[in-house]
Structure formats: C-alpha cells, structure tokens
Amino acid sequence: MTRCPVQLTRRHLLAGIGAAAVGPAAAIRAQPQNPQTLALDATPAPLLLGPDRGETAVWSLRTGGSSKTPRFRQDATIDLTLHNGLPAPLVLNWHGIDGVPSIEPLTARRPASPGETDRYSLPLRQAGTFLCDGRLLGDGLAQSSPAQALIVEERTPVEVERDEVMLIEDWRLDVEGLPIAPGASGKKVGAPLYLVNGKPSLDLTLRTNERLRLRFINACQRNAIALGIQNLDVRVLAIDSQPAEPFLARNGRLVLAPGSRIDAVIDATIPAGTTSTITLHDGGSPREIVQLHVSADKPLRPAPLPTPAPLPSENLPTRLDLKTALRVDMPLASSVGTPTSWGPPPHFSTGLTPAFRAKRGRTVVLTLTNPAATPMVFHLHGHHFRLLDRLDDGWKPFWLDTLLVDAGQTQRVAFAAEVVGPWLVETMAVEWSARRQVRWFAVE
Incomplete structure (x- = not known):
C-alpha cells in the first residue's frame, strides 16, 4: 500500500x-x-x-x-x-x-x-x-x-x-x-x-x-x-x-x-x-x-527479518512511587528570562537557591508550566523521566530527557533521584532569538 x-x-x-x-x-x-x-x-x-x-x-x-x-x-x-x-x-x-x-x-x-x-x-x-x-x-x-x-x-x-x-x-x-x-x-x-x-x-x-x-x-x-x-x-x-x-x-x-x-x-x-x-x-x-x-539487485533475504526484540534497559527503575513523591512546581522561563529563578548559563552559580532538594532514592514529580506565548523546551540533566498521564495515574511507555511544552500548557514528569550531586535543568523557547535559561537541583 x-x-x-x-x-x-x-x-x-x-x-x-x-x-x-x-x-x-x-x-x-x-x-x-x-x-x-x-x-x-x-x-x-x-x-x-x-x-x-x-x-x-x-x-x-x-x-x-x-x-x-x-x-x-x-x-x-x-x-x-x-x-x-x-x-x-x-x-x-x-x-x-x-x-x-x-x-x-x-x-x-x-x-x-x-x-x-x-x-x-x-x-x-x-x-x-x-x-x-x-x-x-x-x-x-x-x-x-x-x-x-x-x-x-x-x-x-x-x-x-x-x-x-x-x-x-x-x-x-x-x-x-x-x-x-x-x-x-x-x-x-x-x-x-x-x-x-x-x-x-x-x-x-x-x-x-x-x-x-x-x-x-x-x-x-x-x-x-x-x-x-x-x-x-x-x-x-x-x-x-x-x-x-x-x-x-x-x-x-x-x-x-x-x-x-x-x-x-x-x-x-x-x-x-x-x-x-x-x-x-x-x-x-x-x-x-x-x-x-x-536496488534492482537480488534480495538480501527472501523475507524481512522478524520484529526486533526490545533493547536491554539496565539503569532505570521499572516502577516509580508517585504516592510518596516530592512534588515541585516548575514554571518554565519565558524568552525574556522570567520568572527570575531562571538565569543565563554564563551567570550560573550553585550559590543560587536550588529549584529543589531531594533525598537520594526518592521519586520527584515536576509540574512544568509554560507561561509564555511560545513553545518551550525542557531538558533534565543526568536523569531520564517518565511523561505522566493527564490524571497523574500512569505514564507513557518510554523514557525521555527532553520535552517540548506548548504555549500555555502544563506537563508533569517523574524521575528517580538516584545519584547524589548538583544537576542542571534547562529551558528555552523554540525561536531563534530566545535565550537559553538554567536552574539547578540537588540530590542529597
């Protein structure tokens, strides 16, 4: 067909x-x-x-x-x-x-x-x-x-x-x-x-x-x-x-x-x-x-190969505990840099207040709200997250580290805070003139 x-x-x-x-x-x-x-x-x-x-x-x-x-x-x-x-x-x-x-x-x-x-x-x-x-x-x-x-x-x-x-x-x-x-x-x-x-x-x-x-x-x-x-x-x-x-x-x-x-x-x-x-x-x-x-050459094999098996996944949990999760509201920065908790990377310092602190092993749920009139990209460093369903009762069957959030839209993502350290989060508008903005969080 x-x-x-x-x-x-x-x-x-x-x-x-x-x-x-x-x-x-x-x-x-x-x-x-x-x-x-x-x-x-x-x-x-x-x-x-x-x-x-x-x-x-x-x-x-x-x-x-x-x-x-x-x-x-x-x-x-x-x-x-x-x-x-x-x-x-x-x-x-x-x-x-x-x-x-x-x-x-x-x-x-x-x-x-x-x-x-x-x-x-x-x-x-x-x-x-x-x-x-x-x-x-x-x-x-x-x-x-x-x-x-x-x-x-x-x-x-x-x-x-x-x-x-x-x-x-x-x-x-x-x-x-x-x-x-x-x-x-x-x-x-x-x-x-x-x-x-x-x-x-x-x-x-x-x-x-x-x-x-x-x-x-x-x-x-x-x-x-x-x-x-x-x-x-x-x-x-x-x-x-x-x-x-x-x-x-x-x-x-x-x-x-x-x-x-x-x-x-x-x-x-x-x-x-x-x-x-x-x-x-x-x-x-x-x-x-x-x-x-x-090409018009002889087929490589008589029929296509069968459906491939899933690739092995070894470093992510099979389940996330949403009931006891740390829940954090994280409005994304607009193209002009508001809200003020986000800032340009050249001015970044861990002396700034982190977006949140999480105990090692705890699930974190981020509520990503885009207040801008332009779609925004969100990127989480050092971790992969699940995109949650609208009713917060499940998640999509794949992991992401980058997500597009439409103008005026809210998305919720969840991840396991497994490794101690300071980590960045990034956001930017999908427009050439927009500036990249960063914050940080701590796993303790």
Missing part, C-alpha cells in the same frame, strides 16, 4: 513530540586496550552550507581531525580530552548520560577558556545514541556552537545490516550571508538551512529486505522538527538514549525536540528500483533530506 507524503504543520510538531516522543556511518572503534581515549577538538572547520554557496569556516567538534562519529562498546570508560580552539569559553553538555556528576557542566566542569584543554573520565554504562554540544554558553556569540554524536554499542549487537547516524543541524545566516548564533543578538536572520551529517542531503542504496538502523539526532539550535518517511514501516527502538518497547511510528512520522534522539529500524520492503524519501518538516516548507534507494 502506498502512503501519501506526510504534510506537517507546527501544530502537528507539538502534538507529536508530546506523544512520541547520509552516507555510511563513520566509526572510530574502541580498541581493546585500557584506558580508551577520545579526543575532541573544538575548532573552526570548512563547511558547505548549500549547493549554491562556497565553503564557510564554522565552529565544529572534531575527533582526531575529522567529523567522524565516535563509537565505543558498552561498559567502556573513556579518558576524554577536550581542546578548545575557539575564541570563546566552552563546556561540553552531554545528552543522555545519566548519573555521572563529574561530567556535569557548570556544576562540576568549569568552562575551558580559548586555547585551554579539559580532561576527565567518561563511563559508558548504558548503550545508546548520545549527543554532546557546546551550546550552554553559546547564545549571542559570533557563531553557532558545535555538536557531536557519540554511539555506545550494545553488548549483543542488534541484527541489522547497516547502522547509520543522521545528525540534523540548522543554520541561520545574517544579511551578509555569514552563520550567526541564536540568542538575542538583534541581527536579522534568514530562513533555516538544514544539514544532515554536514551535507544538504544524503543518498543510501539498499537491497530488498535489508534492515537499516537509523539513529536520528535533532542537533538543531532551536527548531523542533518532524521526519516523514515515505512508504516504509518505521519501528522505534529507543528514545533519548533509552530503550522503548518497539513500536511502529504512526504514518512513518518521527518528531524530535531540539536535543532529542530516536533510534529506529527500517526494512527495505518497497519494490526493487524504487525510492523512499525522508522529508523534514518544521512548520514551513517541507525539505527532502534523504533518499533511500532500493
């Missing part, structure tokens, strides 16, 4: 994020010796922002002088080195790595000054698709701050022929055609330009009944996006670096808030010689970003 192309509006984007949640993937394989190392260089690098533009020097995060995606095995511990070759302070902000207070930006890791190097140990206890970026201090700078994916592979590999990362970024140019950072800069910017793995579009060729794992990452600075995958079943395996009970994406649609990640598998079941398109929607004009071509 042929599906019609998905047409998504801004309203669809918001609803989808609340409900759901390319060339060959390059790998830097972890070597069997101990310790394992990962060197990240924040440095200007040339990038082609479109077919009708020349190369532009943009700020980037590179591994060993390249843009390849680092890959390691679960249970590895990495000696990580970050060298800041940019003309601004930089601190890495990790998405998806739970319970490691020593890597927490601003509370444990101070920003690296230009020319400085930061070193620390990074334990990889959970497999998944992770993201790190340098955007906590990036508002209003000369350029957009960089992002980089990191893949931690399962102990037992998932049965797929190919495993592809799709890191999607947005860029805005000023009136002179130069990239500009988000935040209240006062400069006029053009429409967003989207790149996938540093390219305007990607092409993949598959054989009939080949299985493909796609790791989608919304590394956009501010934009929520939806991806419509034409004429193919899309089965979600994980959201925000944590396994989900495998389920089919409705109408082949995936919706991601800024910073969100979704792992999915696709079987090449359309007729040989045909093409499926992955289309990006942001509430404006749709953009075709990936072509999946099924």
